[in-house]
Amino acid sequence: MDTEIKILGPMAVRRAGADYHLQSAQARVALARLVLAGPEGVTREELADVIWPGDLPPTWASALRTLVSRLRAFIGPLQDESSNPLVRRSGRYVLTLDEGVLVDVEEATRSVAEAREALGSGDVTTAARLASQAADRLRSPFLSEHEGDWVAGWRERLTEHLVAALEIAGRAAMEAGDHGRAALLAEEATDRAPDRESAYRCLMAVRAAMGNRGEALRAYQRLRWYLAEELGADPSPETEAAYLALLGPSSSPSAAPSGGGVAGHRPVPFVGRGREVATLTEAWHRAVRGRRQFVLVTGESGIGKTRLLREAGATMAAGGGLLLVGRCDVDATVPYQPLVEALDSYVAASPDRPLDAVPPSARGPLRLLLPSLGGPCPPGELPEQPVLFAALMQLLLVAASERPCAILIDDAHWATPQTVSLLRHLLRTTDDARLCVVAAARNDLPESVQRRRCSGLDEAMLPFEHVGDATEVSLGGLDLASTRALVHELWTDGGTDATDSDPVRRAYSRSGGNPFLLLEMLRHRTGLSVVPPAVARLVAAKQAAIGEDAVRLLRVAAVTGPSVAFDVVAGAAGLDVLAALDALEALLKIGILAEVTAAGSRDPDRSAVYRFRHDVVRQAIEEQVSQARRRHVDSRQRALAGHRQGSGHQLSRAGIEHP
Template identity: 30%
Template sequence: MARTETLTLLFTDLVSSTELADRLGHDAYEALRGAHFEVLRSAVATHRGAEVKSTGDGLMVCFTSVGDAVGCAVTMQQAVEKQTRQVRRPTGPIQSHLSHASVGAGVAACPPLRMRIGISVGEVTRESNDIYGLSAVEAARLCAAAQGGQILAAEVVRVLSRGLGHMFTGVGELILKGLNAPVAACEVGWEPLADETAIPMPPVLLAGRQFAFAGRQPELDALAELWRQAQDGARPVALIGGEPGIGKTRLAAETATTAHAAGATVLYGRCDDELGVPFQPFVEALRYFVENSVSDSREGDAPAEPLLARGTPQQEPRPPEATRLRERLGRYPGELVRLLPELADLIPALPPPLQSDAETERYRMFDAVAAWLAAASSERPLVLILDDLHWAAKPTLLLLRHILRFQPSTPGPQPGSAGGSPARFFILATYRDTELDRTHPLSETLADLRKDSTVQRVALRGLDLAGVEAFIVGAAGHELDNRGHALVRAVHGETEGNPFFVGEVLRHLAESGAPVQRDGRWVSDQSVGQFGIPEGVKEVIGRRLSRLSAAANQVLSMAAVIGRDFDLGVLASLLSLPLGEGRGEGNDGALVDAIDEAVRARLVNETGVVDAYRFAHALVHETLYAEVSASKRVRLHRRIADAIKVRRPDDVTALAHHYQQAAVGGDIDKAVEYSTRAGDQARTRLAYDQAVVYYRRALELFAEGEAPAEPLGEQPARREARPPKNADSSPPDHDEQCCELLIRLGEAQRDAGDACFRQTLLDAARLAQRLGDTDRLARAAVANTRGWYSGGGGVDGDRVAVLNAALGAVEAGDTPLRAHLLATLVSELQFAPDRNRLRSLADEALAMARRLGDPRTLAGVLNAYINAIHAPDTLAERLAAGAERVALAEQLGDLRERYSAHFHLMSASREAGDIAGSDRQLAILAELNDELGLPVRRWSLKQDQATRALLDGRAADAERLIAEGFEIGQASGQPDALLIYSAQVSDLRRMQGRLDELEPLIEHALTDYPGVSGVRATVAALYCELDRDEDARRLLDSDAANGFAELVYGPGWIAAMIDYARVCAHLGARDAAVVLYERLAPWHSQLGIHGVVNGSVALYLGLLSRTLERYDDAEAHFAEAHAMHERIGAPYWLAVTRVERAKMLLRRDGPGDRDRARTMLDQALATAREYGFGGVERQAEKIDC
């Protein structure tokens, strides 16, 4: 049925196509034409167009948006112009098309490809898969009138595209064939894509394309839409899951190839099953990016030589080139040296990586990777493929999650970007869903990413019958007859549509000689049943291997034990063969010949690096590995490790893997040594989760071997396992090394955010105590902390016992170690009831740090000291200590110390009512947070920003910041994340008059946080707001019975007093009000603000005075509170003060009091209605004047 609509129509035409066909020949021209249409259709998909039909040498496309049509035309011309440059050195889609055609010298003689385009817009009729109308005719005629490389559009297109950034030049009125009236037209301007920054497709994505890609159109369409979103700055992620051989990598490669043809940068990195190298896919992608961004050794679009082959001085990048590369690496290029040490040699004067605490260093590096992707994709969109994510080490998954959550510090241009365009990258990650269970690290990551709207899961299943038929048709090169259709059904039934299995079966059939070619078609005189399709892919692979020579099978069997990736040097060592320069002769030549035979059989692929190979599919590798007996594997792993040790002694991850596999044969020492060294290296690279794996494995090997390993060597720069069960009878050296491993494991667990670090370090400390090893005891004690108290409201007795034991063991004099032990003990005793002892320990630690004269020790001790003395009477002291700490931190230049110092000064300034000074500190904290990227600091900053928003009465901002803070706190494992969230959201809901929504949360607070001082007071105050007076009275009476002595005099004390002041005022509890007034009166000038916002202390003194009917005192206190709230700009608390003051005036009922009360209530109502303070509004409306 015909329908009429307004559309923009675009026509393309390849100029001089007949001449091209004559010069190239039919096969070459068709291959080139196919590549041409691929880039056109990629542009159509990118710009949300719909192909109407092919016109032979062009396309008719429709768009609902004029801007999309013009943008598509420009992209098409740019892609075709680039295609012309590439056709003499085929890459990307051109390579995949031309590799199946015998183009020979015809390609070299190919004239430039030139295309013309016409565009018009108007009302058209859509009928029977075609479009008719005047604008369709106009577009077609404008296309015919254009020159090669030109875009002609109707003038109305320019009018409707105004403001979209396209370039137009008027060409006047054109007389077009078939149209009665001239058409006002214009030319759309465009510029060729710059070639100097183009990076070729990674060769691994172009390998293994013997068969055409078939049967995945819906998935391709979905990924094309995500790619379009990426170009708009959305940064989507596609997680492609499925069984082995289902085509995950091929689907990602096809998507990336299309993007590359449209001008995108494509990068690739994979994860290995054997090695678990930290951040491996990102390291590989970064290395490829750097190698191909340094263009002096490149020719055209050829991939660059490996960095390690560029070591001579004359091959180093020239200064301008190094500068250009540095710009493309983003905001923190120096941090990337941790992943790619070669960068330091390539870019002169690269800033060194940040030196700080382990977590800060890691998150700075994570930010550096995210900033690199942002900068690299600001020039041209970027596609990053992360292959085989099911084998990813946990640090890799954490980095991926960080990249998805990474946000630039400010809107606008990305730091380090060239040109200031927004980040535009698309991540394609593949994984085997058959490898996952709920304990797999990737399962947790997938569950976490499911909450992110930019992440889309793509589940691949077997091809259906139509897909298998398309696959076989593509392989055969012609349509199928009835027997061919029977073959499709048989192959589909045997393989369930797994593309790898389908391909292996077809190879098996081709190699068996069953089908033969007659008159250009593949035919067979046998029935389908006679083809002998093998059962299962292992049998398919086995049959293909059986066709290789015995020598090739022997070589591949040994190569499989090396890993999916292997090099001839190690392989030659296994076979006891020299590997010199001469190839093709003697034993040396026999090895190369055997590998070449496997390459020809498509069981092994070359990687592009000399003497380096990779099994074509993981299933080929796994099949071969499984055929090697367990006994032989153990011996081969040992020999492989020994060979790697000679050739690559620094490759400790590979050495750890192979020595671990060989350990079952009794060689424990090397396995422990290299597992430990691999753990140390992982920590140096900030891959703490992977370090945990290595250290834990070393401990397991220790327990299994019960024999001492070689010395562990130097300590790493920074540092739930248990000591061996028979530790009491172990040799001393064994126990010392076990203790060392436990400390390193515990430190790695702590830095990885693994809560098991507590028990591991306690075990290490107890073992050190038994051994009398004071140094290790102290190290284990100091390491067992998150930097401040371990949890809200309680004291960790085990940690405190270890700290006391360490203090008793270390020398009594002044040492940095003793000062740090004291400071750590002070932090752990934050919630201890004996405040006098806490203050004494804090004073002792501070005095020692001052005597030592070491700025770093003093800064660390001051952190614990300020926390320890936090109470209302120490505000002046804390302000002074905070200022001193800021000066020390600036002197040290340590970002983490600076953040902590400015945080303390900000908090104290707020309590003093110095909001301007506090805001200055908050601004500095925001800047430092961008530099640090530390989750615990991001969490802290969100809290502080939410507190500031609450003070301003910005409810919407506060809502957002509170939620963001809670999410960060939960994700980073902060034990008090829920407590802080509950307190802040209670403040917000009270402000909005919606506290009833939190009643279930309030009910749990008493049982969830019994040790947190002041929780009972907070809950009692909330009960009053909910009219649960008896519940509130019960809690008030329980604490008032002993004069509120059980409320710890520390950071939360003043907030608890304020909450109980509210309760007294609500219930009219005079006896309790007397005690509370005496306790709060000295601090009348302070602001009750510590995480939550309670307004001026004077406000609550006014409430208590009103309760006690001391109205003149109440008036003075309310006036003081009014002045403070007005001065600091706190509209909510100003409105509350006016309402409470009005209540007092009405009770006093003196001359003029009622008039003043009415005025105050009117002012409070106006403010409440302006800001949405629902609770204040309801209170004010209830008061009868």
């Protein structure tokens, strides 16, 4: 008949649906000590120290014998075996329980271990069930009426198990899409263990998954403040990496479907950026030596700008640097958004009241601007720009005086003119500060947006480039070797075409080495020949940002082939030369097409050939073209080809001359 010993909560022994209780608090703690000691048992002195913490009573030995006799009488009838369950062996008391006896503490800790294993293997349902059951048990108090070192030690150990159960249940709920429950569990974990960094990382991940980046940042700030105030320590590199991950959209493949493609829960390795990392590292070392640096990281969408910032930031933090992180949003509502975000996180997470270190004249403007101090107030109520700039610079110099400081700004292509002005002021006024500013910006925006948004960043660099204080890092696609290393780490070889002798080379060719496109293709269940939904959405967004003529030219080019000649697609699109040239330049600017040499042609007047930089992008556009439009394009191209033949010229579909 099953028996359960319940130590958590009101202590009892349950057998056949009935609960049996010990009336004495001393007997309860003695039974708990014996049960949790297991087959090793305890000496009589160890048992006495638990029953009478502090000084032992003069008659403790005889009182202990009486208590042990009482326990034997209590436990004996609850066992199936008639033998004495509590014996003295080699000078130790040993409680021998039947095989079928369950102990709630042992069951709860075992469930936590099994839940962690289930989560690691991707069994979210089992992980959630086991972790929730364990948490429900572990929330109950442990011997609440008793004190002493042994009891305190077990309470601490059980709190560790409870927090672990809450984290596992929270992550399982997040992966199942139940973000509300995940947030509650993660918040409870941080409340119960305010110094446990893994609990805060869980909370940060949940808040980020809910789309509430501000709350995720505040969770990090709470942790950083607590560690500094209570322990005099900084967050671990793993927590700093999680903080950096809030910079932008994650490229983690954790959402990959099971059954082929990228293996779920595997982190994406960082490959193929040795030269760029070396440039950033060199800039950081110059900043550490007391010479302010500015690095502008540029590249097309999905090329890995955010990931480079994260990796560089993790390295800077591991070397003792202070990281301040901000981002520009396309519709920012906070004035000077990235610098305000970066400095606000510093103020919110600092236990040393950093405003005390700035001049009194700067404190008022900072309180009006920084959210952690009550701001931001409406723009019309803010002080004039020079006053704000001076206040922010004073605070930044205080931060950089503590230790070398890195400001990481993502999506800088959306920076407002006011933000760019502040950045230029920062660079002009901090030349001797231990400061490194790294900004990442897209270079594939439409010309009108690019000119409006990014020209200020380029101008901000000019005065500092020639003296070695500013550098541009231009990211291109990964090379084939790096692509192969990435695929080797991530791909379980599901969804491969059996006729494809080198799927990695094909993936590289179709993606052009763009990490986002490459990872999305690897994630997709049906293999490399299908356009992933995320890629289709990206291509649709790019088309929406360009003019009607450019879209028309693009669709003709997509159904024509990977490489096209200008006159072929312009004629088939029905555009005059100037309109077609404007459309072509727009497509070159946003990085969909690239100009290549007309292979085999020695005619200086022969127009260049234009190719799609990413074949998967060409396919995404081609799939949007209706059959009616395809027939029209084909008809126009045949008519144009006939005209050229009559003129003595013959062009292939790629625009290459043939004799």
